[in-house]
Amino acid sequence: TVRREPLPEPVGSVGSTVSIGPVSPRSTAQTVAQALTRATGLRSCTGRLGSRDDFHWCRPDNAVGGCMAATERPESVSDYLPRVCTALDAAHGRSDAALRLLAESVTTAALAEHFETAARRRDELAATVRVLGAAQRLRALCSIEQLIVARPGVSGGWRFAVVRHGRLAGAGVSRPGAPPMPVVDAVRAGAQTVVPAPDPLRGTPAEEAALVYRWVTATDARIVDTTDGFALPRGSACGWDAWAAAARSARTGNTRAGH
Incomplete structure (x- = not known):
């Protein structure tokens, strides 16, 4: 975290809007x-x-x-x-x-x-x-208000996840051969409401956000709908x-x- 003062220095805490982490060890x-x-x-x-x-x-x-x-x-x-x-x-x-x-x-x-x-x-x-x-x-x-992602089911059909500010807010499965969008609409309607916090991860635990990130960025994942662009900044360390x-x-x- 960069301390909030006129001439700031980095300090070992998390939770502010300019923090990095948590980092371990x-x-x-x-x-x-x-x-x-x-x-x-x-x-x-x-x-x-x-x-x-x-x-x-x-x-x-x-x-x-x-x-x-x-x-x-x-x-x-x-x-x-x-x-x-x-x-x-x-x-x-x-x-x-x-x-x-x-x-x-x-x-x-x-x-x-x-x-x-x-x-x-x-x-x-x-x-x-x-x-x-x-x-x-x-x-x-975590900056995305709502992201809906689909991945193929093990035996056909699709698995859906509704992600809100990095949290898994809802999930559902469509049967093989069945129209998928009614399932998407139902999962979206029943998804948990997430009120974001002001910190970089909007209040989502880093461990949960990391698990969700791996799921939604798998090679077989497909974005169904999103309220915002899912992209990294131009100068990202990535x-x-x-x-x-x-x-x-x-x-x-x-x-x-x-x-």
């Missing part, structure tokens, strides 16, 4: 938070700023763990704002600029022959892609899935070679 959440903080330049100092504070100033130093928003002079709210926008764009999938910066840090370390650093940065980026991609997939599903898969493969190969 906690070590992965910390890895992703640190990677995004480094890429976006959000402040990583532990001091809490008051509602009336209008500037931030951590002086640069060479110490490990220094503030990522350290500057030579005090930085105003307007100066700090681009950092926040970059972080929010990464969270919402509006831009992958932060991911590109993380990828550049991998390349820079490798070219300098700092191979352990490059491997660590590679693994951090792979984890970040996985976490952001999962969050953006579920956010896309565009980095191939990169992350290659990184995981490289890590697995190195681990086996080490044994």
Whole structure:
């Protein structure tokens, strides 16, 4: 979560409109938070700023763990704002600029022959892609007021699911050879009413949303009706899935070679 204050920092909680997750284990959440903080330049100092504070100033130093928003002079709210926008764009999938910066840090370390650093940065980026991609997939599903999906039945006919804000609100089955739309209409009419919450997943538990997402995106699934488009944002981390898969493969190969 990006804390709500004039000069925000990332914190380890969920539930706000700009949160990512939930993420487990906690070590992965910390890895992703640190990677995004480094890429976006959000402040990583532990001091809490008051509602009336209008500037931030951590002086640069060479110490490990220094503030990522350290500057030579005090930085105003307007100066700090681009950092926040970059972080929010990464969270919402509006831009992958932060991911590109993380990828550049991998390349820079490798070219300098700092191979352990490059491997660590590679693994951090792979984890970040996985976490952001999962969050953006579920956010896309849970933003849809109503989605009706059909999949073929085991013995013919169709299985239908009515999904509202990521929740399974209703389900039904049509018999082989029977007209399917009357079943769809009946399932839709009897589906549970879902009142969305203001958080990214509209109040739907992430585990439930993930199960529903896998069902409605199966290769044999067909969209019957939807109130909104079912799509990922242009700058989604999902565009980095191939990169992350290659990184995981490289890590697995190195681990086996080490044994």
